[in-house]
Amino acid sequence: MNNKAWFYVGLTSIFELIWLYGFNRAEAPWQWALVVLFIFMDLNFLAKACQYLAAGTVYAVFAAVGTIGTILMDTFLLEQTISSAMMVCMALILLGVLGLNLSDPSADEEEENHG
Helix, strand or coil, X not given: XXXXXXXXXXXXXXXXXXXXXXXXXXXXXXXXXXXXXXXXXXXXXHHHHHHHCCHHHHHHHHHHHHHHHHHHHHHHCCCCCCCHHXXXXXXXXXXXXXXXXXXXXXXXXXXXXXX
């Protein structure tokens, strides 16, 4: 696996969660400017990750981290409740992303092309 690619996937996932949190909390114009800055940085890291990995793989991880991270932020930072059904669904999302990544035949080709 290409460490640089997964580094960018990690960054885009973290920046997505940062701007999503900011979206809930921003009030002042400078705060909204920071949210927009984080959105642009997020998209930049997303594009860089797609240079090294298949876009479907990158987006699957990106969307899964965004979905699960948002639910966890809502639960722990915004004090919303989480049901056992939601936890099961989050586990299914993780299993689905893992399955897609493990069964992606282009992953070996991407590694050969960029490794």
